[in-house]
Amino acid sequence: MSDQDNGQLATLQRPTTDNREDWQAYWKQQKQPWRTEPEIDIERQKYLSERNATVPDIGQGIYPFKNIKLDRADVEWLLAKHQQLPKEEDWWIYKRWQPRPHLNLQGANLYRVNLSGLPLESADFREALLEAAIIAEANLKMAVFCDAHLERATFRETNLQGANFSGAHAERAGLESANLDGAMLVSSYLEEAYLYNASLNRANLAKANLVRANLGAAHLEAAYFYDAHLEGASLRYAHLERTNLGGAHLGGCDLSGAFFSSATSLDKASLTDRNYGCVLLSQVHWEQVDLSGIDWSQVSVLGDEQEADRPVTKDGKTKSPAIRVAEYQIAMRANRQLSIVLQAQGLNEDAARLAYRAQKLQRIVLRKQKRFGQYIFSLFLDLLTGYGYKPLRGFITYAVAISLFALIYFLLGPHLAWNEAIVISMTAFHGRGFFPEQFKPGDPQALVAAFEAFVGLLIEVTFIATLTQRLFGK
Numbered sequence: 001m002s003d004q005d006n007g008q009l010a011t012l013q014r015p016t017t018d019n020r021e022d023w024q025a026y027w028k029q030q031k032q033p034w035r036t037e038p039e040i041d042i043e044r045q046k047y048l049s050e051r052n053a054t055v056p057d058i059g060q061g062i063y064p065f066k067n068i069k070l071d072r073a074d075v076e077w078l079l080a081k082h083q084q085l086p087k088e089e090d091w092w093i094y095k096r097w098q099p100r101p102h103l104n105l106q107g108a109n110l111y112r113v114n115l116s117g118l119p120l121e122s123a124d125f126r127e128a129l130l131e132a133a134i135i136a137e138a139n140l141k142m143a144v145f146c147d148a149h150l151e152r153a154t155f156r157e158t159n160l161q162g163a164n165f166s167g168a169h170a171e172r173a174g175l176e177s178a179n180l181d182g183a184m185l186v187s188s189y190l191e192e193a194y195l196y197n198a199s200l201n202r203a204n205l206a207k208a209n210l211v212r213a214n215l216g217a218a219h220l221e222a223a224y225f226y227d228a229h230l231e232g233a234s235l236r237y238a239h240l241e242r243t244n245l246g247g248a249h250l251g252g253c254d255l256s257g258a259f260f261s262s263a264t265s266l267d268k269a270s271l272t273d274r275n276y277g278c279v280l281l282s283q284v285h286w287e288q289v290d291l292s293g294i295d296w297s298q299v300s301v302l303g304d305e306q307e308a309d310r311p312v313t314k315d316g317k318t319k320s321p322a323i324r325v326a327e328y329q330i331a332m333r334a335n336r337q338l339s340i341v342l343q344a345q346g347l348n349e350d351a352a353r354l355a356y357r358a359q360k361l362q363r364i365v366l367r368k369q370k371r372f373g374q375y376i377f378s379l380f381l382d383l384l385t386g387y388g389y390k391p392l393r394g395f396i397t398y399a400v401a402i403s404l405f406a407l408i409y410f411l412l413g414p415h416l417a418w419n420e421a422i423v424i425s426m427t428a429f430h431g432r433g434f435f436p437e438q439f440k441p442g443d444p445q446a447l448v449a450a451f452e453a454f455v456g457l458l459i460e461v462t463f464i465a466t467l468t469q470r471l472f473g474k
Helices: 003-010 020-029 042-052 072-083 088-095 303-309 321-344 348-368 372-385 392-412 418-429 444-472
Strands: none
Touching: 042 072, 303 321, 303 348, 321 348, 348 372, 372 392, 372 444, 392 418, 392 444, 418 444
């Protein structure tokens, strides 16, 4: 900027019109660059001064601006007056150690007002109406929003460190990339709120309603979610190291790619919900998180498999065959990965159940990929021993095979008693040959015995192989 321009700026006079560009240049000269609106008139200033002098009484619901409609120009003027008060460290000189008052906007009507960029640190918005307000890139550190209405409000990239949202209604609010470190969100309502990439380190969200909220890639380290409702919420790739999710309701919550740590608490967390289904757990970074405090018996099918079973997307579009295959592969890996983690922590029964689900999902993938040979063999392994996880099926198969062939021997040899037919069947099944006094190699019974020996060999080898893989992981 030239010396001539500097001289013009230094002599800039107070605008006499409502031209916003002139006022913005003037406010910048006055070292108030956050002000963008023409200053309110004298009558409005007097009215706001009188209201601001009202002594608030929270118990009686008396607030200076309760139910009064304010716009950005009003808030800018009130904020400028508030900044003229002595600083916190000097306030005691004037008021004998009394705390410096905050900008009090309790109960004010700020519906759809744009407050972006304003330095509203420690401002009190208790019970205020901020529905659909725009407060992007503002400084609201330690601000109070208790019981305020923030539905559809936008706080994108706003500093909300230590802010108090207890009991606030912030349904569908936009908090993308907002800094909520240390914020208090106890019993708040954040249903369908958008908190993608937000930072909520050490935030307290106990009993908060975050149903269908988007917390994807959010930083939630050491946050407190005890008994919070996260049904249907998205925490994809969220950082949950040292986070307390004890007692949290996670039915239908998408935790795909989330980051846990050994200090993360999932004690008594609920993973299923009647309306939202089960939690999604593909590609989770478990990092030795303790899973023993969860009742895994409630988990019959992971949410990843439930999602793969749906023929349409959430917006009602039919899924392509390639997408269906990819989703079943994701569900297979989610079950297999979780099974390994549970097995390492000694939760063998739950691990076996999930490993069995993974095998069934793999069979679905084979069928959808039209690899019918492998599909039929996989189906045979399932029917025979449940891939080694259901050995009782092997004994049932054995009994059925012996009985079936014994019946054939009995029908082909009328002179045989039923118990003799069973003995011959068992002997042939295990490859011990046949009894020459009963029939000769050229007889039909001999051909049946040879075929039974082959079937018996196939069943025995498969039974041993699946059990070996099940018991020894080989």
